[in-house]
Amino acid sequence: xxxxxxxxxxxxxxxxxxxxxxxxxxxxxTVLVVEMLGDVGQGNTGRSNAMFRNMFTSKENRxxxxxxxxxxxxxxxxxxxxxxxxxxxxxxxMSEKQLSASERHLRRMExxxxxxxxxxxxxxxxxxxxxxxxxDSDEARVMSLEDVTAGLFGPKCGRLAPDxxxxxxxxxxxxxxxxMLFNRRVARLLIRPRESTGFDGEPFVWQExxxxxxGLADGETIGAGTVVVACGAWNNELLDPIGIDGHxxxxxxQLFAVPVGTDASLKELLFARGFNESGTLPFLILPKxxxxxxxxxxxxxxxxxxxxxxNRPFISYPEHDLEKYxxxxxxxxxxxxxxxxxxxxxxERSRPDRMWGGxxxxxxxxxxxxxxxxxxxxxxxxxxxxxxxxxxxxxRIVDAFYRGGEGSEVTLYGGRPFKTSKLGFRRRxxxxxxxxx
Amino acid sequence: xxxxxxxxxxxxxxxxxxxxxxxxxxxxxTVLVVEMLGDVGQGNTGRSNAMFRNMFTSKENRxxxxxxxxxxxxxxxxxxxxxxxxxxxxxxxMSEKQLSASERHLRRMExxxxxxxxxxxxxxxxxxxxxxxxxDSDEARVMSLEDVTAGLFGPKCGRLAPDxxxxxxxxxxxxxxxxMLFNRRVARLLIRPRESTGFDGEPFVWQExxxxxxGLADGETIGAGTVVVACGAWNNELLDPIGIDGHxxxxxxQLFAVPVGTDASLKELLFARGFNESGTLPFLILPKxxxxxxxxxxxxxxxxxxxxxxNRPFISYPEHDLEKYxxxxxxxxxxxxxxxxxxxxxxERSRPDRMWGGxxxxxxxxxxxxxxxxxxxxxxxxxxxxxxxxxxxxxRIVDAFYRGGEGSEVTLYGGRPFKTSKLGFRRRxxxxxxxxx
Numbered sequence: 001x002x003x004x005x006x007x008x009x010x011x012x013x014x015x016x017x018x019x020x021x022x023x024x025x026x027x028x029x030t031v032l033v034v035e036m037l038g039d040v041g042q043g044n045t046g047r048s049n050a051m052f053r054n055m056f057t058s059k060e061n062r063x064x065x066x067x068x069x070x071x072x073x074x075x076x077x078x079x080x081x082x083x084x085x086x087x088x089x090x091x092x093x094m095s096e097k098q099l100s101a102s103e104r105h106l107r108r109m110e111x112x113x114x115x116x117x118x119x120x121x122x123x124x125x126x127x128x129x130x131x132x133x134x135x136d137s138d139e140a141r142v143m144s145l146e147d148v149t150a151g152l153f154g155p156k157c158g159r160l161a162p163d164x165x166x167x168x169x170x171x172x173x174x175x176x177x178x179x180m181l182f183n184r185r186v187a188r189l190l191i192r193p194r195e196s197t198g199f200d201g202e203p204f205v206w207q208e209x210x211x212x213x214x215g216l217a218d219g220e221t222i223g224a225g226t227v228v229v230a231c232g233a234w235n236n237e238l239l240d241p242i243g244i245d246g247h248x249x250x251x252x253x254q255l256f257a258v259p260v261g262t263d264a265s266l267k268e269l270l271f272a273r274g275f276n277e278s279g280t281l282p283f284l285i286l287p288k289x290x291x292x293x294x295x296x297x298x299x300x301x302x303x304x305x306x307x308x309x310x311n312r313p314f315i316s317y318p319e320h321d322l323e324k325y326x327x328x329x330x331x332x333x334x335x336x337x338x339x340x341x342x343x344x345x346x347x348e349r350s351r352p353d354r355m356w357g358g359x360x361x362x363x364x365x366x367x368x369x370x371x372x373x374x375x376x377x378x379x380x381x382x383x384x385x386x387x388x389x390x391x392x393x394x395x396r397i398v399d400a401f402y403r404g405g406e407g408s409e410v411t412l413y414g415g416r417p418f419k420t421s422k423l424g425f426r427r428r429x430x431x432x433x434x435x436x437x
Numbered sequence: 438x439x440x441x442x443x444x445x446x447x448x449x450x451x452x453x454x455x456x457x458x459x460x461x462x463x464x465x466x467t468v469l470v471v472e473m474l475g476d477v478g479q480g481n482t483g484r485s486n487a488m489f490r491n492m493f494t495s496k497e498n499r500x501x502x503x504x505x506x507x508x509x510x511x512x513x514x515x516x517x518x519x520x521x522x523x524x525x526x527x528x529x530x531m532s533e534k535q536l537s538a539s540e541r542h543l544r545r546m547e548x549x550x551x552x553x554x555x556x557x558x559x560x561x562x563x564x565x566x567x568x569x570x571x572x573d574s575d576e577a578r579v580m581s582l583e584d585v586t587a588g589l590f591g592p593k594c595g596r597l598a599p600d601x602x603x604x605x606x607x608x609x610x611x612x613x614x615x616x617m618l619f620n621r622r623v624a625r626l627l628i629r630p631r632e633s634t635g636f637d638g639e640p641f642v643w644q645e646x647x648x649x650x651x652g653l654a655d656g657e658t659i660g661a662g663t664v665v666v667a668c669g670a671w672n673n674e675l676l677d678p679i680g681i682d683g684h685x686x687x688x689x690x691q692l693f694a695v696p697v698g699t700d701a702s703l704k705e706l707l708f709a710r711g712f713n714e715s716g717t718l719p720f721l722i723l724p725k726x727x728x729x730x731x732x733x734x735x736x737x738x739x740x741x742x743x744x745x746x747x748n749r750p751f752i753s754y755p756e757h758d759l760e761k762y763x764x765x766x767x768x769x770x771x772x773x774x775x776x777x778x779x780x781x782x783x784x785e786r787s788r789p790d791r792m793w794g795g796x797x798x799x800x801x802x803x804x805x806x807x808x809x810x811x812x813x814x815x816x817x818x819x820x821x822x823x824x825x826x827x828x829x830x831x832x833r834i835v836d837a838f839y840r841g842g843e844g845s846e847v848t849l850y851g852g853r854p855f856k857t858s859k860l861g862f863r864r865r866x867x868x869x870x871x872x873x874x
Contacts, residue, residue, distance in 0.1 A: 142634055143643040191748055197579055205726045205745045205772040206580040240751040245686060245801040249677070289642045308642045310811065311628055314677040316753040335642040364682040365802050365862065374747065425802065 003223035004032040004179075006402070007214055008230060009186045009238065011035035012045040013166055013388050014380050015230035017395030020169040022228070023178040025399050031178045032222065034214065036185035036320060041166025043322060044232055045388060047358030049255060049294060049305060051283055052389035053090050053157035055114055057105045058368060058431035060422060061390075062112060067412035068392035072160055074413070081168055084161025088295065089275050089282035090154045093124065093131075093343070095146030098287055105434045106152065119151035127275065128284075129268040130346045140342050146287055148343070153275070153282065159294070162388045169395075185320065187217040189227060189238050194375070210375025211242070228398055229379045232387065233318045233359035239379065240316075247370055247425070248382040249314040250359040254327040256304045256336065256352035257296070265346035270295050270302065288339045290436070304352070306336055307385075307436070318359055327355035360385040367433040371397045372424040378402060384433075397423060440660035441469040441616075443839070444651055445667060446623045446675065448472035449482040450603055450825050451817050452667035454832030457606040459665070460615040462836050468615045469659065471651065473622035473757060478603025480759060481669055482825060484795030486692060486731065486742060488720055489826035490527050490594035492551055494542045495805060495868040497859060498827075499549065504849035505829035509597055511850070518605055521598025525732065526712050526719035527591045530561065530568075530780070532583030535724055542871045543589065556588035564712065565721075566705040567783045577779050583724055585780065590712070590719065596731070599825045606832075622757065624654040626664060626675050631812070647812025648679070665835060666816045669824065670755045670796035676816065684807055684862070685819040686751040687796040691764040693741045693773065693789035694733070702783035707732050707739065725776045727873075741789070743773055744822075744873070755796055764792035797822040803869040808834045809861040815839060821870075834860060 005026070008019045011033050023031045037043055052069050056062045069085075076085045094102065110116055121133050133148040135141075174180060193207035203209035213223040229238055233250035240246065260266040272281040281295040290307035318325070332352055341348045363370060363382030369390060370382045380398050383390060393412050400410035401420045406427075408420050422429045442463075445456045448470050460468045474480055489506050493499045506522075513522045531539065547553055558570050570585040611617060630644035640646035650660040666675055670687035677683065697703040709718040718732040727744035755762070769789055778785045800807060800819030806827060807819045817835050820827060830849050834857050837847030843858045859866045 143641075144645070145643075199771075201767065201771050203748060204580075204775070205728075205743055205768075206582075206776050208581070209747060236751075236753065240686070240753065243688065243745070243747050243749040243751055245751055245799070247802070249682060251680065291642075306642055308680070310646060310680050311640060312680040314673075314680055314682055316673065316677065330638065331642075334636075334638050338641070339643050362682070365684070365865075428802075 001220055001222045003213070005029035005225045006031045006228065007222055007224035008033045008228040009214060010230040010232065011040040011166070011170070011180070012043050012230065012232050013041060013162060013391035014232065014383065014394055015228070016040045016166050016169040016173065017391040018228050018230055018380060018398040019178055020173045021395045021399040022402060023173050023176045025403065027176065032181060033173070033178065034181045034184055034186050034216070034222070036183070038182050040170040041163045044358045045166055046163045047255070047322065047356055048162055048388055049303065050162045050388060051090070051157070051159050051294065053154060055090060055109055055116065055154040055157060055435060056433055057108050057435045058433040059112065060430040061368060061433050062114065063412065063416055063418060064369070064390040064393040065386070067414050067416050068390050071392045071413035072165065075168055083165040083168055085158065086160070086278055087156060087158035087276060088278050088280055090157035090285065091275070091282040092152040092285045093148045093287050094150045094152065095287045096149045097146060099150045109435070115154065115156055117153040117155065119153055121149050124148060124151045128272055128281070130265055130344060132343055132345055135342060137342065139338070143288070143339060143342070145339065145342055148287060155276070157283065159283070160388070165388070165391070185217040186214045186238065188215040189242055189377070190215055190221060191242055208375065211377040225376065226402060227377055229377065230381065232381060233315070233361045234320070235361065235379065235381045236316050244374060244379070246379070246381065247365070248361045248363045249316055250318045250361050251312055251314055252325045252357050253360050253385070254305060254331060254357045255355065256327060256332045257354040258302045258304055258347065258350045258352050260300045260302065263346070263350070266350065269344065269346055270297060270300070286339060286343050291336055291339050293340070293344070304332070304336055304340060315359070322358060325357040325359060327357045329355070366430055367436065368423070368430045369394055370423050370425065371401055371420060373401055373406060393418070438657055438659045440650070442466035442662045443468045443665065444659055444661035445470045445665040446651060447667040447669065448477040448603070448607070448617070449480050449667065449669050450478060450599060450828035451669065451820065451831055452665070453477045453603050453606040453610065454828040455665055455667055455817060455835040456615055457610045458832045458836040459839060460610050460613045462840065464613065469618060470610070470615065471618045471621055471623050471653070471659070473620070475619050477607040478600045481795045482603055483600045484759065484793055485599055485825055486740065487599045487825060488527070488594070488596050488731065490591060492527060492546055492553065492591040492594060492872060493870055494545050494872045495870040496549070497867040498805060498870050499551065500849065500853055500855060501806070501827040501830040502823070504851050504853050505827050508829045508850035509602060512605055520602040520605055522595065523597070523715055524593060524595035524713060525715050525717055527594035527722065528712070528719040529589040529722045530585045530724050531587045531589065532724045533586045534583060536587045546872070552591065552593055554590040554592065556590055558586050561585060561588045565709055565718070567702055567781060569780055569782055572779060574779065576775070580725070580776060580779070582776065582779055585724060592713070594720065596720065597825070602825070602828070622654040623651045623675065625652040626679055626814070627652055627658060628679055645812065648814040662813070663839060664814055666814065667818065669818060670752070670798045671757070672798065672816065672818045673753050681811060681814070681816070683816070683818065684802070685798045685800045686753055687755045687798050688749055688751055689762045689794050690797050690822070691742060691768060691794045692792065693764060693769045694791040695739045695741055695784065695787045695789050697737045697739065700783070700787070703787065706781065706783055707734060707737070723776060723780050728773055728776050730777070730781070741769070741773055741777060752796070759795060762794040762796060764794045766792070803867055804873065805860070805867045805870055806831055807860050807862065808838055808857060810838055810843060830855070
C-alpha cells in the first residue's frame with residue numbers, strides 16, 4: 001500500500017479528532033486513518049456514557065474539557081450540526097461525610113470559577129420526585145447507605161452524542177482530503193533506524209531508531225512519516241512490543257438502559273423540572289459506589305451505571321471484539337439495583353431491557369490523559385473515561401505535537417494556550433484529578 | 438493451611454527484607470513468606486547486576502539508597518556477615534555533549550553532598566589501560582560514537598552479593614520465628630467484604646472489601662490479615678485481577694560474562710589501579726546506549742550489559758520460568774561488542790562464556806519505587822532495577838505502612854526520617870529520577 005505522511009491508528013474520538021486537526025493544519029500532508037471497525041466512533045467511544053462536565057479539580061482537566069465543550073457547542077449552534085450537546089447538568093447527591101471530605105476540592109473548583117450550586121436536603125426533596133434522602137431501613141444499614149444531606153449541581157455539565165461528534169470530525173477530515181481505511185486492524189508498529197547500515201538485525205542498540213509505519217493484521221504494511229497511536233484500551237498491544245509504556249490499563253464499564261414505559265413515577269423523575277432547559281432530571285450521582293442515573297428522554301429511559309474500582313479487573317491487552325465484555329445482568333440485579341431502589345424507590349420493580357459493556361482506559365497515576373512521543377510516533381490516551389469530553393482539545397494537542405514537538409504551545413478552542421509538554425511524561429506537569437465520579 | 442497475620446508473597450530482596458523488618462517490629466505477629474522458587478533471592482534478585490550507587494538526582498532515591506547501603510555496610514563490617522559490599526566506584530565516561538546535557542543534574546547531586554570526582558581525558562587515559570577516547574574510525578562513525586572527554590567517578594558506589602544479602606534477611610527472619618514456604622506459587626489474591634452479608638456473589642459493589650489471603654497454584658489457600666505483594670516483575674499477575682494497578686512493567690535485561698583468562702591486556706584493565714581499595718577497575722559506563730562493564734575479580738571476568746529502551750519489549754505478564762528470558766548471543770555480538778571494542782580495544786577478540794537474562798520491573802512514570810496499599814494489602818515494587826540497593830529501606834517502609842498506614846513516618850537506617858506516603862500513589866511526592874544508567 002502507499003505511504004502516508006501521517007497514519008492515525010484508531011477512529012475513536014481521540015483518533016478522529018486528531019486526524020481532523022492534523023489534516024486541517026497540515027493540508028499538504030497525506031493523512032490516513034486506519035480503523036478496525038466499520039466506521040468512526042463504533043468502539044468504546046460509541047458505547048460510552050457520553051457525558052461531559054466542567055467540574056474538575058485539576059486545572060489542566062478544566063482547560064481541556066472547557067475548550068472541547070465550547071467547541072462542541074460551537075459545532076452545534078454556530079455550524080448547525082447537531083452533535084447532541086444538551087446541558088442537563090450533573091447533580092452529585094452527597095452524605096454529610098462525603099460533603100465534608102469534598103469541601104477542599106469543592107472550594108478549589110469554586111475558586112477557579114467553576115459554577116456549582118449547592119442544594120440542601122429539602123430542595124433536593126422538592127425537586128427530585130420520590131427521592132429517599134433518609135436511609136434507615138435494614139437494607140440501607142446492611143449496605144452502609146448514608147443519608148443524602150446535600151446536592152452539588154453543575155449546570156455547565158451535560159450530555160452529547162459521541163457517534164455524531166465522531167461523524168462531524170470524519171466528514172471534515174474527508175472533505176479536506178483525508179483518507180479513511182475501515183475494517184482493517186493495525187497489528188504492529190514498524191520500526192527502522194534513522195540511518196540504515198544495510199546490515200541484518202537492525203535496529204541495533206547503538207542506532208537511533210523510530211517508528212516508520214504500521215503492519216496490518218492481514219500482513220500488509222503502510223509506511224508513515226509519523227504514526228499516531230490512538231487505540232484507547234488497545235494502546236498497549238502496539239506499544240509494549242516496541243518497549244514504550246502505554247501508561248494505561250483497561251477496565252470494563254457497563255451501562256444498563258432501564259425503560260420508563262408507562263410508569264408514572266419513573267416518568268415524573270425523568271422529567272423533573274427546574275434543573276435545565278431540557279426539562280429533565282440532571283445526570284444524577286448517588287452517594288454510594290459512584291452509582292449514576294442518566295436520563296435519556298428521547299428514548300424514554302434511564303441509563304444506570306457505576307464506577308467500580310476494587311475487584312473490577314484491569315486488562316492490559318483487551319480482546320478486539322467488545323462483545324467479549326458484555327454487561328452482566330447480575331451486576332445490575334445485586335449491585336446497582338440494590339442501592340438504586342433505596343434512594344429512588346420508583347426503580348423498585350424496574351429492570352433493564354438493554355445493556356452493554358465497554359472499556360475505559362485508565363491512567364491511574366494522576367487520572368489525566370497523555371500525549372507523548374518518540375521518533376516517528378505520537379501517542380494519545382489515558383483519558384480514563386473522559387475522552388469524549390476532552391477529545392477536541394487532545395486532537396489539537398496531537399497536531400501541535402506533530403508540528404512543533406513536545407515543547408510546543410497550542411491554542412485550544414476559545415483561545416486558551418496550553419503547553420503540549422504538560423501531557424507528556426518527560427516534563428509532565430498536570431494537577432492530579434481528585435474529583436472522580 | 439493455617440492462617441497468618443501477614444503473608445509476604447515473593448522472597449526476592451524486597452519480599453525478604455520486608456518480612457525481616459515486619460517480623461522484627463511485630464514479634465507477636467505470625468509472618469509467612471511464600472516463594473515459588475527453592476530459596477530466597479533466586480529469581481531476578483540473584484540474576485541482577487548487583488550494583489549500588491548513591492548518585493541519584495532524586496532526593497528520595499538518595500535517601501532510600503544511602504540508608505540501605507549504610508545498613509549493608511553495617512551488616513558486613515559490624516555484624517561481620519559478608520554480603521559482598523565492595524565500593525569499587527562507578528565511572529561514567531562521557532562525551533562533551535553528554536556532560537553538558539548532564540551538568541544540571543550533576544550540580545543537583547553535588548549540591549546535595551553526593552561525592553563525585555570529575556576526571557579529564559588525560560586522567561582517564563592514564564588510569565584506564567587501553568581506553569580509546571578518540572572515536573574517528575569508520576565503525577565509530579557508523580555507530581555515531583562520540584569522543585570521551587570526561588569521566589564522573591562516584592567513589593561511594595559499588596557492588597554487593599544479593600544472594601548473600603537475601604540469605605542474611607532470611608536467617609534473621611527465621612531466627613525470629615518467621616516461616617518460609619518455598620516451591621509454592623501464589624496464583625491469586627483472596628478477597629472478602631469487611632462485613633459479610635452471607636449472600637452469594639460477595640463482595641458486592643456497595644461493600645467495603647479487601648484482601649484476605651492468598652490462593653496457591655496447587656489450589657490451597659492461606660488466610661492473612663495482611664498480604665504483602667513483593668513479586669517484582671510478576672506483581673501485575675496478582676493485582677490486575679482485583680483491579681489494582683501494579684504501576685510497573687517488566688523488561689528483559691541481559692548480562693554477558695566475558696572471561697579474562699590469560700589475556701594480559703584484559704587483566705591489566707580488570708586490575709586498573711588508583712580507583713578503589715579493591716584495586717580494580719570501577720563499574721564503567723560507556724557513552725553509548727548505557728553500555729556498562731563490571732569487573733568481577735574473584736571470577737576473573739567482566740560482566741557486560743546495556744540498558745536498551747526503545748524496541749526492547751515491555752512485558753505485562755512475564756512467564757514464571759526465567760529461563761524463558763535467556764540472554765541472546767547475537768545481542769552481545771552485534772550490539773554490545775561493536776561498541777565495547779571501539780572504546781576498549783582489548784575486548785576485540787573477547788566473547789562471553791556465560792550469559793543470563795532476567796527481568797527489571799519498571800515504573801516508567803518517575804523511575805521511582807512504590808509502596809502503597811488497600812485494605813488487607815500492601816504492595817512494594819516498581820524499583821526499576823534498583824531493588825537490591827534500596828531493598829532495606831523499602832522493607833522498613835513496608836513495615837511502617839503495616840503498623841501505621843500510608844501516613845506514617847519511618848526511620849530508615851542511620852536515623853533518616855521518611856514519610857511512607859511519599860512512595861504511595863494517593864499523595865505521591867517523589868522527585869523524578871533523571872540520572873538513569
